[in-house]
Amino acid sequence: MRRFRLASALLATSLLALGGAAVPAAVFAAAPTLTTPYPSVMVSPGSSTSFDLTLTTTTAELMTLSVSSVPTGWTTSLTGNGTVVDSVYTNPSKPPALSLAVTVPADAAAGSQDVTVTATGPSGTARLPLRVRVQTASSGGAALTTSFPKLSGTPTDTFSFSLSLANNSSQKQTFSLQGQGPDGWKVTVSPSGNTQALTDSIDAGSTDTLTASVTPPSNATAGTYPVTVTAAAGSLTAKVDLQVTITGSPSLSISTPNQVLNATVTSGGTGTVSVIVTNTGSSPLTSVSLTSTPPSGWTVTFAPSSIATLQPAAASTVTATIHPGDNALAGDYDLTITATAGTATGNIDIRTTVQTSPLWGFVGIAIIVIVLIGLAWVFRRYGRR
DSSP states (O other): OHHHHHHHHHHHHHHHHHHGGGSOGGGTOOOOEEEOSOOEEEEOTTOEEEEEEEEEOSSOOEEEEEEEOOOTTOEEEEEETTEEOSEEEOOTTSOOEEEEEEEOOTTOOSEEEEEEEEEEETTEEEEEEEEEEEOOGGGSSEEEEOSOOEEEEOTTOOEEEEEEEEEOSSSOEEEEEEEEOSTTOEEEEEETTOTTOSEEEEOTTOEEEEEEEEEOOTTOOSEEEEEEEEEEETTEEEEEEEEEEEOOOOOEEEEOTTOOOEEEEETTSOEEEEEEEEEOSSSOEEEEEEEEEOOTTOEEEEESSEEEEEOTTOEEEEEEEEEOOTTOOSEEEEEEEEEEETTEEEEEEEEEEEEOOHHHHHHHHHHHHHHHHHHHHHHHHHTTO
16 A cells, blocks of 8 residues: 555656646636736716726736626726727736726716736736726816906006916816906916916816916906906817906097198287197096187187087087287297196197288378379479469
């Protein structure tokens, strides 16, 4: 009996030494493993997420893949190298890269749902449970806020709003940025760190600072104007309403209808000249008065004497009546006409030419005629003596 056991042991050892290579490798292979670095994630209703998977085996073998426990209305797909796959050949030295994409419907209820990925092959079966937590509508989405939604200034100012854009979703989002203002206004929105960018990428649960730059047209009138800034990424939209108040800048100019800056009057008479008062500012002008600085002894009157209201870009014509002094000598004189409305003022210089009245010419001729008649009478009366 003892010899029989020794012989059996020797025979078994020989068989193992000679035929061990023929024994299937799977008999000695360890069970496969399926892992992911983030087995539980949060998503928003109507969005998608993905899990990076690693399938490890100790021998090269064909593994069949499947996904189970998928909630109704949800969709999943396993991909490898960008292609949907149902199985994979494993490489012990370089495990294949796999990914599971999960799409959550828009009407998904808030709460956690589990899906399971299974890999089956000669060495055994590996199962990986994954959890997807659907957040409530109030905790997701995006928010756009500012501490100072109202600014004021003149039409020559550029208004800069500092905004905060929060990505409250469960995934990184790239937001397109847009601003809308009244016709003729320029509104640009960009991340504060890059004024040339039209989009902003924000990680899940993070915020970024935006700058909205608003430039009104130079002829913008006084008033309050709405401006809207919008940030959109897929189904996520956030907006904020801003307000710009133009306080107005009073300004006026004065000119003549034909741009001729001279007038002619007769000594002892009157002359008229028309001037145009224009509101060149962005706010209405009230109680526009006209004054003049004529030479000594002259008078200047205006019709109308004042302008009650003058809207921006509007103009009004005023007639100035000039009366030089009765003893004014012939020549050129400078006359300044000024229009004033509050802090706004404008003036124009009119060169006024005074001409002698024709009556004095007639008087001179009459005197000469009388003198000639008198001389003729004298010669006729005393010439023969």
